[in-house]
Amino acid sequence: MELTLLGTGAPDGLPRPSCPCAACASARGPWARAATALLVDDALLLDLTPGAVFAAARAGRSLGAVRQVLLTHPHDGPAVELPALLPPAGRVPDGQVLTLISGHRVRAVAMDAPGTGYEVTAPEGERLLYLPPGAAPSGLPERVERPLDMAVLDVIGRPDAVARLRSAGAVGPATEVIAVHLDHDAPAGPALDRRLAAAGARAVPDGTTLVVGGYRAAADVPRRVLVTGGARSGKSLEAEQRLETFPEVVYVATGGRRDGDPEWAARIGLHRERRPGAWRTEETCELVELLGADGPPLLIDCLSLWLTDAMDRVEAWEDERWRGGGEAALRERVAELVAAVRGTRRPVVLVTNEVGSGVVPATAAGRRFRDELGRLNAAVAAECEQVLLVVAGQVLVLRG
DSSP states (O other): EEEEEOOOBOTOBBBBBTTOOOHHOOOGGGOBBOOOOEEEETEEEEEEEEEEHHHHHEEEEEOOTTTTEOOOOOOOOOOOOOOSSSSEEEEOTTTTTETTTSSSSEEEEEEESSSSSEEOOOOOOEEEOOOOOOOOBBBBOOOOSSOOOOOEEEEOOOHHHHHHHHHHTTSSSTOOEOOSSTTTSOOOOOHHHHHHHHTTOOOOOOOOOETTTTTOOOOOOOSSSEEESSSTTHHHHHHTTTEEEEEEEOOEEESOOTOHHHHHHHHHHHHHHSSOOOOOOEOSSSSSHHSSSSSSSSEEEEEHHHHHHHHHHTTTTTTHIIIIIIIHHHHHHHHHHHHHHHHOOEEEEEEEEOSSSSSOOSSHHHHHHHHHHHHEEEEEHTTTTTTEEEEETEEEEEEE
């Protein structure tokens, strides 16, 4: 089954008309996107894009053989003219199956937002799922019989849709996940590629033709990622976004609770509100045990608070205790953690702080913490397939 993406953008396209934002200003050439529309085997058109006939022609396709046009979502923008050569557009009621003269079967999938998703099965058996913008499937079975060959959906706007499909087994290691309905809220250029790669997905330019069910290498998602940056740089958000398409994640909070500190409680509350409800939280600094156990992906936030706890345990803050065995004890704890990161079999994203680029601490204990955190960060980074530096909300890839 061949799929041609006549458009890959949001309903208003990218750039949005008359929008002055930086994302729209830079959405030119290969980064410009018409409203998402899919042409399946030249016989089925899913959604419409302005200038659909010309979009098909640019992709080396013709709409002359289309026998069915199906819409997935209400269109609130300017009216899209239906080319005269196409049959009337319609929608299939949820749960019903439409069989085309070409032999394709189209099953309507219920959504949790206005719209309809479509699962298309080719005469040869390949299966494609296409979902409308801002929507995720509702009422999925606990486990499907076999994974899809391809899923085309709003990965950036609804990462939880991918998580739901993964949880039910509809998206497996061999399923190709294509991101569409891309708007100006999506990162641009290489940043989009990096964000989607973390989810095992990718985006393609308008006009791309893909073979559904064709051989492709499984997405290479890094097992270990270190995210570093300064205060309020956006590093925790970046770490969370890397795991938001997984159905289950263990969030490891190394800071714990601080009774009587409302500002700290507010910080913790903000992080919890941002995380998906299916994530489980562990408040602990016993990272070696978690890294050595089997289970879902880990998000560890953060190593600097883990180091604070480790220095507390060995009384490394006092000069006399440091010289009397505290340094050796801390080195041992750090070596155990680094070895656990090296040997872990579960995906893990670790967050840490960059504290060595600012003012030199006024105290010996402060300088010791700064130095030890720098050593810890370097040692953990050496064990990670990917290392990211976040500055002012922008991500620089240092490794991987």
